[in-house]
Amino acid sequence: MSIRMKRRVAGIPIFLLLLIIALIVLLPVLWMMISSFKPAKEIISFPPTLFFKEFSLENYLRLSKRLKIFSYVQNSLIYATLTTLPSVFICSLAGYAFARFQFKGRNFLFITVLATMMIPFQVIMIPLFLVVKTMGMYDSYAGLILPKLAVAISIFMMRSAFVALPKELDEAGRIDGVTEFGLYWKIMLPQVVPTMITMMILGVNAAWNDLMWPLLVTGTTKMRTLANGLALFIGSDTSEYGPAFAGALISIMPMLVLYIIGQRYFVEGAVTSGLKG
């Protein structure tokens, strides 16, 4: 055998190992997708089936009867977009100021921002809940969204993006006599669009999947988001397997589509921010 052939043969066990791990990742998701289209009696039958024998939308109908699923999806959409868009905007403003302006207290304020990154959300969740409640924002969109807008890691990422831009850019703008906001908005911001897309995608994914804060700050069914409404549903009634499958699939699908379109931004975000799982 040639050396090349030997290398090829040696690579087979490795390839098989990688393939098995890929299957461990994919098969559960596929099984769940398929099972969500099984009729209820097939789901509880023994032995369990791999593929559905009979295609049925029963689980989805049951789910929409048992839960306000449309309202959950709507709230998740509102939470994801109205958190992410303003957040990227104000964090880019701050990141820009920390990167391109000299001002008194800059270092102190930036360190304060970074310090908040060190404090786990779980540590402040109880007093945060009390603050939001005292402000009369319990069980409202404002209560859901406002505390999630200022994100230290986003400010940090935006600052890094703006620091990397050449100095000539603002000089050129200043000569043309644009305002400071115009300089940021028309000249600087377009340069960091990839960073902004990364932040938006990560933000939408995080908010769409967020369980804890919506769980704490919403109290009525009409304010529930998909992730926390479903969690409460399976918590209270574990015998509803079919609708649980259907609900989980509904919660995964939009992000899966986003992942297929924008995988590169997910990876970019993971590498630059080392995001938590």
Added chain:
Amino acid sequence: MEMSIGKKHLRKRMVPYLFIAPVMLLLLVFNIVPLLGAFGTSLFDITTTLNNSTFLGLGNFQEVFTDWRFWNSLKVTFKWTIVEVPIQLFIAISLAGLLTKNTKSNKIFRAIYFMPIICSATATGIMWKLILHSNVGYVTYMFRLLGFGKINFMNNSDITIYVIVFMSVWKTFGISTTILIGAMQNVPNSLYEAADIDNCGKFKQFFYITLPSVKPTLWFLVMTRVIGSFQVFDIVYTTTGGGPNYTTETLVSYIYTRGFEINRMGYASALSIVLLAIVLLITLVMYTAMLRRETD
């Protein structure tokens, strides 16, 4: 004339503050005030309605240290950390080593491994809970076919914690792998070329060149994973809720239960302060260890 120049100058000086004002205001109200508030509320017996609060001084903290459920949850959290972090890192290091090159098949594997990032803890919980369900689960059925008998994965005081650790690894190993691949691709090629001349095998190269070169990233991963382990809540909430017999009740799960199900906000705040102290201590110890290693 002079006034207007002064004004213009002042306005210009105000610009950066206007840019950072929205973020700073929000951080103040929703991060800094609650953090200080945590210390305040931990001294009271207080409910979600904020009525009838009684000052306890350090009473809550005294109670924490004699509370068996606190010690239990701390034990569970430590167990989680000791099992999850090494497994996660071992898998990530091995896979990153195998997938460093940008070949087509490697790119596909990476994309697949990273995919669970889009699954919410709720979806992950539902999915695995049903796959491992003692009656309807497919994996349980396969184990039965293989002659293991009927295993109750989700309701067993000895193994359920490890089953949830597995779910957590399933959901996040792709992220650690991706971060490491990024670091490994930045190792200068000249190092490997020198090794090739010395006839140093691929395996040896990995241990003597690749791993030492990505040490800062490894430290970063260890630190974030350990700190993350002390914040575990979601996957426990959506699978076992802390059961059976509190064997999967982590520190944050217990804080949640005390605060929102038993409605003792002051006591839960005291627990949060203890959590903060632990996290800061771990960060400090690991950070100094890292610095010492680097200067050696």
